[in-house]
Amino acid sequence: MELRDPRGWVFYYLICFVALLWVGFLSAQGVMIFVSLFLTLIVLGFSAILCVMLILELRGDQKDEKPHE
Numbered sequence: 001m002e003l004r005d006p007r008g009w010v011f012y013y014l015i016c017f018v019a020l021l022w023v024g025f026l027s028a029q030g031v032m033i034f035v036s037l038f039l040t041l042i043v044l045g046f047s048a049i050l051c052v053m054l055i056l057e058l059r060g061d062q063k064d065e066k067p068h069e
Contacts (some may be wrong), residue, residue: 012050016043
């Protein structure tokens with residue numbers, strides 16, 4: 001996934017939103033608590049990984065833009 005592609009981020013946020021809504025529904029019903037916890041950890045973990053990858057990509061682009069002396 002291209003990290004700067006806005007359409008990719010829209011789809012990612014929609015998928016995360018649906019997953020977290022489903023987690024909320026399952027938790028409110030009191031069923032499959034472990035599935036809810038696991039799905040929440042997957043969404044949060046994947047978001048953290050994407051955030052770190054985006055920061056590293058932006059940091060790399062800034063180093064490329066600096067003129068070398």
